[in-house]
Amino acid sequence: MMKLTLNELAGLVGGEILRGEESATFTGFASLKEANAGDVSFFGNEKYAEDLKGSRAGVVLLKDESVLPPDGCAVVKVENPVMAFDTIIRKYAVPRPAFVAGIHPRASVDETVKLNPDKVSVGANAVIEAGAQIGDGTRIGSGALIGQGVRIGRDCEIAAGAVIQYGCIVGDRVILHPCVVIGADGFGFEFAEGRHQKIEQLGIVRIEDDVEIGGSTTVDRARFGETVIGEGTKIDNQVQIGHNVVIGKHCIVVAQSGISGSTRIGNYVTLAARVGIAGHLQIGDGAVLAGRSGVITDVSPGEKVFGYPAKPFKEFMRNSMYVKRLGALFKRVKALEEASGAGES
Known part of the structure; x- marks a missing residue:
């Protein structure tokens, strides 16, 4: 079972403690949305910024300090949050079935x-x-x-x-x-x-x-x-x-x-x-x-x-924009034809 202090966690992943008590302990890991006070989580993708802001994790691994979790959540700065989190998983997660020769x-x-x-x-x-x-x-x-x-x-x-x-x-x-x-x-x-x-x-x-x-x-x-x-x-x-x-x-x-x-x-x-x-x-x-x-x-x-x-x-994106404008273009052409009499049969 995992039991790491914040100081031990930072040492394991080669990170810098930005916020939190070094003696605080953590016993699990989860996503930003699912984590609780005793869990380690990570922020590795800007798409999950809102999850970070509302996370209840005990500690979050992140690279960029521009977005931070709520007060009371410890923060460890690392070079690569995804790989740092994976380091913890590999060390403490339930292992795969043992190799039996x-x-x-x-x-x-x-x-x-x-x-x-x-x-x-x-x-x-x-x-x-x-x-x-x-x-x-x-x-x-x-x-x-x-x-x-x-x-x-x-x-x-x-x-x-x-x-x-x-x-x-x-x-x-x-x-x-x-x-x-x-x-x-x-x-x-x-x-x-x-x-x-x-x-x-x-x-x-x-x-x-x-x-x-x-x-x-x-x-x-x-x-x-x-x-x-x-x-x-x-x-x-x-x-x-x-x-x-x-x-x-x-x-x-x-x-x-x-x-x-x-x-x-x-x-x-x-x-x-x-x-x-x-x-x-x-x-x-x-x-x-x-x-x-x-x-x-x-x-x-x-x-x-x-x-x-x-x-x-x-x-591709430029052509897509042209396609979106075709309806309005057809209306303009039709209006011009009607105004000039060219559209009359």
Whole structure:
């Protein structure tokens, strides 16, 4: 159970006490709106300024002193309130289920699989097929399927029901949440002889180190070569990534987005929720694709686009203002036509 004095709290997060008694103690943590007198909270987004002003938290971590909580609430100034709060959570929150090495008796592990049963955890009804390799410290959840020849690195978490199909490669410290599917066939068909005929998908998926992929996301194998998810990239739930897509390092892909085949995405790119990207495009480093954008042309490095078809943000907003003014413009034109007699039949 957490029990920290204000002085200990400031030391833990590397912060400066701006207000409050150093000996005051705190035993919990919560959001600004839900926190009570014994709780630690944080202010990391200007959208929650009103919550800060009305918060009943015992202490708030913040960076900017321009907005403060009510009198009686202690304040600790930190460089990054979100990360400071996360430091406390990681130290004192209820821990995840402990890592227990060993192979569950109801798991099916082929005799040719390379793993150390004293350093790997394999849950009930998990299946690991021939020739797979599992790194030390990795946890395979209940009902997961690891296909033939799959290679998984160290300290990974493959959650319940996740599937990694044959031949795919997963780096170190990768997290795959429940029901992720890695390496299903790409959506490749050729219309011939009056029907859609399946085109063989011979490539793999390669996931680099420190990637996290949310529940029910699917990453298709390449037709040839590799579909790649770059180091440190974080992918939300229910995302579809097509065959031969290459996503760079440290990208963010938010829920229900879809990336069509052979598109290449640079490093540090952000796809907000429900973005759709057509195939065979280039998305430059640092680009931002706003929510529900439909991208059908290349996007330059650092560019922010929005809408369908996606356009640079300023252009989209300007066009939106023009559209809003069309009704008034039509009325003016009609009035001018009537005044000049041009509108008479």
